[in-house]
Amino acid sequence: MNDDKMAFNIEAPDLTQERVGNVGLPGVWHFDSGKPGPSVLFTALVHGNELCGAWALKELLANGVNLQNGKLTLMFCNLAAFDTFDINRHDASRFVDIDFNRVWTEERLSNTDLIETQRAAALRPWVEQADYLLDIHSMHEPAPPVLVVGTLPRNIALGVQAGIADYIIVDPGHPDGVRMRDFGRFGQPSDDAHALLIECGYHGDLAAIDTARFAVQRILALSGVMSAEHLPKEWLEQPREPASKPKVLTVTEPVVAKSMDFTFTQPWQGMELIEKQGTVIGYNNGHPVRTPYDHCTLIMPSLRQLIPGVTVVRFARTEPTPDC
Numbered sequence: 310m311n312d313d314k315m316a317f318n319i320e321a322p323d324l325t326q327e328r329v330g331n332v333g334l335p336g337v338w339h340f341d342s343g344k345p346g347p348s349v350l351f352t353a354l355v356h357g358n359e360l361c362g363a364w365a366l367k368e369l370l371a372n373g374v375n376l377q378n379g380k381l382t383l384m385f386c387n388l389a390a391f392d393t394f395d396i397n398r399h400d401a402s403r404f405v406d407i408d409f410n411r412v413w414t415e416e417r418l419s420n421t422d423l424i425e426t427q428r429a430a431a432l433r434p435w436v437e438q439a440d441y442l443l444d445i446h447s448m449h450e451p452a453p454p455v456l457v458v459g460t461l462p463r464n465i466a467l468g469v470q471a472g473i474a475d476y477i478i479v480d481p482g483h484p485d486g487v488r489m490r491d492f493g494r495f496g497q498p499s500d501d502a503h504a505l506l507i508e509c510g511y512h513g514d515l516a517a518i519d520t521a522r523f524a525v526q527r528i529l530a531l532s533g534v535m536s537a538e539h540l541p542k543e544w545l546e547q548p549r550e551p552a553s554k555p556k557v558l559t560v561t562e563p564v565v566a567k568s569m570d571f572t573f574t575q576p577w578q579g580m581e582l583i584e585k586q587g588t589v590i591g592y593n594n595g596h597p598v599r600t601p602y603d604h605c606t607l608i609m610p611s612l613r614q615l616i617p618g619v620t621v622v623r624f625a626r627t628e629p630t631p632d633c
């Protein structure tokens with residue numbers, strides 16, 4: 310599918326001021342209330358064409374950060390990829406050398422040859438100091454927002470409590486690398502650091518910016534670092550209620566493209582519920598791809614970044630929503 314099949318309605322923000330930062334690293338801002346409380350980290354532009362989070366953080370900065378407790382870090386992550394952004398070829402600006410959200414292993418972080426591994430290594434101390442991470446993304450195809458929480462119960466509980474999206478995806482990540490949200494303390498069962506990744510909707514959908522603002526607002530409220538009265542006024546004009554009972558979907562397996570010869574049987578958008586086990590949803594290198602069980606949900610199907618080894622869709626089961 311060509312980029313131009315779907316309207317891209319989000320302009321690239323001017324980040325001239327935001328990239329200055331205040332800690333000696335481009336695009337990194339850190340604020341300390343001087344009072345006890347958690348250290349919260351919001352990240353945008355992990356992928357260079359995912360602009361909704363950059364808009365939300367830009368607005369938050371422009372409004373002036375006024376913390377009541379703890380610390381807050383704002384990070385515009387992959388500026389090198391963002392700098393290549395072209396609205397007519399937006400998929401091409403996802404990353405420069407390697408997907409920034411697949412490099413969070415010691416081995417890849419020590420690679421000094423790639424733009425993204427260098428940048429991730431520089432940002433690492435700010436990731437490691439965070440007690441709460443909200444990593445803000447958007448999606449290749451139009452679909453409802455989903456909160457991606459990993460597999461640890463504390464993150465599933467926070468996701469349910471936050472009510473940022475109607476769907477919570479419980480998943481172990483991707484076969485082709487480790488995400489920031491699974492790195493270090495965030496992935497340790499015995500730690501108490503929390504990490505959520507919000508997929509705010511289609512990359513070019515203006516509604517994705519609203520979802521990014523709402524996600525930021527909810528984590529600021531739940532972490533207690535900043536009260537609502539200090540948020541940008543326009544964020545509060547149309548108050549939004551948290552989702553009361555998000556649907557929890559557990560990813561059971563990814564479908565990984567074996568070659569460039571991968572097709573779907575339908576233009577799946579994501580979150581489709583396939584009733585029958587064995588339904589053919591695509592062809593992978595000539596072989597049918599079948600749903601592995603009844604009532605299987607398709608998570609983020611997309612061929613926009615198709616290369617051998619990339620995840621093109623994931624299968625998920627519905628779980629009872631935990632009380633918390």
Ligand SMILES: [Zn+2]
Pocket residue numbers: 355356359446447
């Ligand atoms: Zn992304």
